[in-house]
Amino acid sequence: MMKKILPLLAIGAVSFGAGAMLPRPAADLPPITVPMLQAAQGLLGLNFTDAQLDSTRRDLEDNRKDYEQLRQAKLPNSVAPTLVFDPVPLRLRQSMLPKAKDDAGKLPPTAKIKLPANRDDLAFYTVRQLSELVRTKQISSEELTQFFLARLKKYDPKLLCVTTLTEELAMQQARQADKEIKAGKYRGPLHGIPFGVKDLFSTKTYKTTWGSVPYKDQMLDEDAAVVTRLREAGGVLVAKFTLGELAMGDVWYGGKTRSPWNITQGSSGSSAGSASAVGAGLVPYAIGTETLGSIVSPSTACGVTGLRPSYGRISRAGAMALSWSMDKVGPLARSAEDCALVFAALVGADARDPATTIVPAGFKYAFDTDIKKLRVGYLKADFDRDYPTKANDQASLEVLRKLGVQLVPLDLQGLPAGELTFLLSTEGAAAFDELTRSGRVTQMVNQGRNAWPNSFRTARFVPAVEYIQAQRVRRQLIEEVDKRMQGFDVYVAPSFGGPNLVITNLTGHPAVVVPNGFRTNGLPSTITFGGQLFEEGKLLALVKAYQDATDFDEKHPPLNF
Numbered sequence: 001m002m003k004k005i006l007p008l009l010a011i012g013a014v015s016f017g018a019g020a021m022l023p024r025p026a027a028d029l030p031p032i033t034v035p036m037l038q039a040a041q042g043l044l045g046l047n048f049t050d051a052q053l054d055s056t057r058r059d060l061e062d063n064r065k066d067y068e069q070l071r072q073a074k075l076p077n078s079v080a081p082t083l084v085f086d087p088v089p090l091r092l093r094q095s096m097l098p099k100a101k102d103d104a105g106k107l108p109p110t111a112k113i114k115l116p117a118n119r120d121d122l123a124f125y126t127v128r129q130l131s132e133l134v135r136t137k138q139i140s141s142e143e144l145t146q147f148f149l150a151r152l153k154k155y156d157p158k159l160l161c162v163t164t165l166t167e168e169l170a171m172q173q174a175r176q177a178d179k180e181i182k183a184g185k186y187r188g189p190l191h192g193i194p195f196g197v198k199d200l201f202s203t204k205t206y207k208t209t210w211g212s213v214p215y216k217d218q219m220l221d222e223d224a225a226v227v228t229r230l231r232e233a234g235g236v237l238v239a240k241f242t243l244g245e246l247a248m249g250d251v252w253y254g255g256k257t258r259s260p261w262n263i264t265q266g267s268s269g270s271s272a273g274s275a276s277a278v279g280a281g282l283v284p285y286a287i288g289t290e291t292l293g294s295i296v297s298p299s300t301a302c303g304v305t306g307l308r309p310s311y312g313r314i315s316r317a318g319a320m321a322l323s324w325s326m327d328k329v330g331p332l333a334r335s336a337e338d339c340a341l342v343f344a345a346l347v348g349a350d351a352r353d354p355a356t357t358i359v360p361a362g363f364k365y366a367f368d369t370d371i372k373k374l375r376v377g378y379l380k381a382d383f384d385r386d387y388p389t390k391a392n393d394q395a396s397l398e399v400l401r402k403l404g405v406q407l408v409p410l411d412l413q414g415l416p417a418g419e420l421t422f423l424l425s426t427e428g429a430a431a432f433d434e435l436t437r438s439g440r441v442t443q444m445v446n447q448g449r450n451a452w453p454n455s456f457r458t459a460r461f462v463p464a465v466e467y468i469q470a471q472r473v474r475r476q477l478i479e480e481v482d483k484r485m486q487g488f489d490v491y492v493a494p495s496f497g498g499p500n501l502v503i504t505n506l507t508g509h510p511a512v513v514v515p516n517g518f519r520t521n522g523l524p525s526t527i528t529f530g531g532q533l534f535e536e537g538k539l540l541a542l543v544k545a546y547q548d549a550t551d552f553d554e555k556h557p558p559l560n561f
Helices: 034-044 050-070 090-096 119-124 127-135 141-159 167-182 225-232 272-279 296-302 336-346 380-384 390-402 422-431 433-438 452-459 464-485 500-507 536-549
Strands: 162-165 194-198 236-241 262-266 286-290 305-308 328-333 376-378 407-409 490-494 511-518 524-531
Touching (some): 127 141, 127 167, 127 336, 141 162, 194 225, 272 328, 296 511, 336 536, 380 390, 390 490, 490 536, 524 536
Parallel strands (some): 376 407
Antiparallel strands (some): 511 524
């Protein structure tokens, strides 16, 4: 998540319009030393060891270079930070919310679905297909739930994707769904369909471990908003899935989560278990989160379709906070259509998450969109460079052209990206300040220089002024990206290697990552579709058209282990 593990994504600061940033030589400053930090931590009331300060010292040198770059931004007094003071207490905010949830409209018609002769084929049916089988009573939710629970038990010992099976709850919810459907009370396409959530979402009767040793026995007496909303949609929670410790990577207190395509490879992170389980056909869909690549990256490693919605579209109430200004919730599934129907159940305002109350709450399916009329951009400079999956991406662009889509060059080069990522670690350090100061952070599995413990210590030395100034530069970034994207409905980008992933996580734009082939090592590759803020409908419509024209989303691993 940090700039240190995203060297190819970080770019230097150069001019990008009004309030331009101009490169200049680094200031001739003395090196940061351990004695300097010893004195500084005395002022701050900290007590890190000399060894810890030595690791922090090197990261602070990097931070200081970022500060120097960001200080070149022309920041008129009129530029406010991206953080806005919110004086409304939750009691009043609740009364201000819309009283009814918008109807997302009708999904496109689907072919008649029949129960397969080989029940194992159900593992890779889409949510839409499974919902038709349940709705038409060809299979009960209880049978379907037992089927997926059995697969979870069979394959998890190799994939290490589950922290907790919620079997007792799942069977209760499945039987309730069958009872309601039999009585004619059908709630919609998620009714009776099993799913799992990343184990940073709280559940009343099961542990919420955050993937980390200090929290592996944690019980939280609330259901997260996504758990509640999916229950209200009739969903059946069968498992809580792994995440890299405190939402970084794929290593957690139980080991390393694996890609179902090659169990010698990690599933990437941090929505590690969610992606692995969907990719292996252990659940039809799962819920993950992204702060800086945590849906895009594991979706790629596991060959699934992942939707990272616009910032603020889905409530994070009851979810572990890492970065309040960057955390986003989204589904991982088999197709864009599946992502859309899960998104429709989750989107909307929630007083417990103020970010959801300042953005448009509604979502409408837009699968009837004429994609030939969409103005579609592509990041030409990123596609033109040499990189390992270039051939697959070029083939994807050609598919779009054959569908009648005119691809127009779009430029997101020359914008600040890596220099701003210390905002993430600084907010994370605040979220886990007690963990750091208590010393319990040393219980975490990863203790390397680029792991959270050192990043949290480093962030303790970020000056408040630099943090606020970076948020002001981020405001300029938002305005410049909006300016460049004016007139575009959707755009296409390589999933990795250019600035897009970092920039759009900072600006809050939505993205859908989809399989588009395989790499030389046999693992899947993906391409990313981006869209305008709060326009997930058009974005998903184009992705569905691409997936209807290709079969990459229908491929699945052999699971011969």
